[in-house]
Amino acid sequence: MIRLFATAFGLGLLRPAPGTWGSLGAVLLGWAIDRYAGFPGLLMATMVAIWAGFAVCARLLADRPGDDPSEVVIDEVAGQWIALLLPSLAFWTRGWEGWLPWPAPLAAFLFFRLFDIWKPWLVGRADARGDAAGVMLDDLWAGLFAGIATVAAGVLWHAPLFWS
Template sequence: MIRLLATFFGLGLMRPAPGTWGSLGAVLLGWAIDRYAGFPGLLLATCAVTWAGFVVCTQLLADRPGDDPSEVVIDEVAGQWIALLLPSLAFWARGWEGWLPWPAPLAAFLFFRLFDIWKPWLVGRADARGDAAGVMIDDLWAGLFAGLATLAAGVLWHAPHLWS
């Protein structure tokens, strides 16, 4: 069961770039959760997968310090859902019902992959911890930065329309 969760039901076993496959699966599932359960449902799912990710990574990597196996993508799922949470919250607060408008999910996906691969600032510091918690924490930071970047991109894109 631990391996099944760690690979997020096998997505982490896909090649090449298992982190990208895990993120893609996560954004599509998160988008559907947001559509059918709204922001509260996505928030609950994000909390659950984050908690599960810490438990799974702690158990799976207990005897492997410093290891971050590429097939472990539950951390990407948690980070990707955090990236989706911010635009989901913004639309939910405005009474939006329905699919999170395009291109918000694409922007969240692209920004998350950028921060997850680039590992700037706090993302890199968490990654350098070399422990099971660091496996999760770097993606949580990447997700937060991706969510903020998605919101900023949306504001910049729509700003000319707001003032005209």
């Protein structure tokens, strides 16, 4: 069961680029959760994914310090859902009911993959920890940065509408 959660029900076993497959599956599922359960549902799912991710990584990697197996993508799921949370919150606070508008999920996905691969600042510091918590933390930071970048990109894209 631990391996099933760690690989996001097998997404982490897909090749090439298991992290990208895990992120893609996560963004699609997160988008659906947001559609049918709204921001509160996505928030709850994200909290469960974070908790499960830390628990699964600690158990799975207990005897493998410094290891970050590519098939473990529960961290990508949690991080990707954090990236979706910020635009979801922005629309939810404005009474938006329905699908998170396109291209917000695409932007969240692309920004998350950028920060997860590039590993700037706190993302890289968390990744350098070399422990099970670091496996999760780098993706949580990447998700936070991706969520901020997604909202910022939306504001910049739509700003000319308000200036004219």
